[in-house]
Amino acid sequence: xxxxxxxxxxxxxxxxxxxxxxxxxxxxxxxxxxxxxxxxxxxxxxxxxxxxxxxxxxxxxxxxxxxxxxxxxxxxxxxxxxxxxxxxxxxxxxxxxxxxxxxxxxxxxxxxxxxxxxxxxxxxxxxxxxxxxxxxxxxxxxxxxxxxxxxxxxxxxxxxxxxxxxxxx
Amino acid sequence: xxxxxxxxxxxxxxxxxxxxxxxxxxxxxxxxxxxxxxxxxxxxxxxxxxxxxxxxxxxxxxxxxxxxxxxxxxxxxxxxxxxxxxxxxxxxxxxxxxxxxxxxxxx
Numbered sequence: 001x002x003x004x005x006x007x008x009x010x011x012x013x014x015x016x017x018x019x020x021x022x023x024x025x026x027x028x029x030x031x032x033x034x035x036x037x038x039x040x041x042x043x044x045x046x047x048x049x050x051x052x053x054x055x056x057x058x059x060x061x062x063x064x065x066x067x068x069x070x071x072x073x074x075x076x077x078x079x080x081x082x083x084x085x086x087x088x089x090x091x092x093x094x095x096x097x098x099x100x101x102x103x104x105x106x107x108x109x110x111x112x113x114x115x116x117x118x119x120x121x122x123x124x125x126x127x128x129x130x131x132x133x134x135x136x137x138x139x140x141x142x143x144x145x146x147x148x149x150x151x152x153x154x155x156x157x158x159x160x161x162x163x164x165x166x167x168x169x
Numbered sequence: 170x171x172x173x174x175x176x177x178x179x180x181x182x183x184x185x186x187x188x189x190x191x192x193x194x195x196x197x198x199x200x201x202x203x204x205x206x207x208x209x210x211x212x213x214x215x216x217x218x219x220x221x222x223x224x225x226x227x228x229x230x231x232x233x234x235x236x237x238x239x240x241x242x243x244x245x246x247x248x249x250x251x252x253x254x255x256x257x258x259x260x261x262x263x264x265x266x267x268x269x270x271x272x273x274x275x276x
Binding site for chain 1: 191223227
């Protein structure tokens, strides 16, 4: 109701003005073809650009959500709180979640002009993944390498911030 | 011919070599992938590998299993006789194909 009130407030004088003109001005409906064409083109162009920008904004917001989810996955990766008792399944699931987010970024990287950033993230995560994969059955070794493993994740996190800024500038 | 890794082998695959622990890529290749692949090839069928249902895969497991298959058999036509399903982690298929192609270049 709050949104409708100002709309009514604006539309009532316009309708009154239109009705007044129809009755007081004889040639109200007589309009040249060129005026119709000009008005139609103006309406079409303004609609096209508004809609286009709206679609672009929606796509940017969706990508922003993917970036936020990727950040969340990186921050809660089991590697951060790893002990020799950590389950292999937890590590594998964590890697899968991050990989899936990177996969989405790769799919739309060209659309948003972030090819180099995604390539960089992909490569850093690939190195991380290979290191973890090579020692997946040695939780003791992985827990001792925790600080080494967190470093590439922190760098990926920083790069996500760069992408986010790029999206809106 | 179909093989679901999570259902028919393990939900928690390990690393690269048998000496590193259980359910390694080498173990999977020797016990399942290699014999099934050869059977499928002889019968002029495709072997469908399903990656869904488990917790995920270490890259070393995938490379040793699929890249290792090419190296073991010295067969450049591996990709022609395999097909993959991975809805839970679509990027896996791309990786496996890359491992097979890289290993094919080396033989």
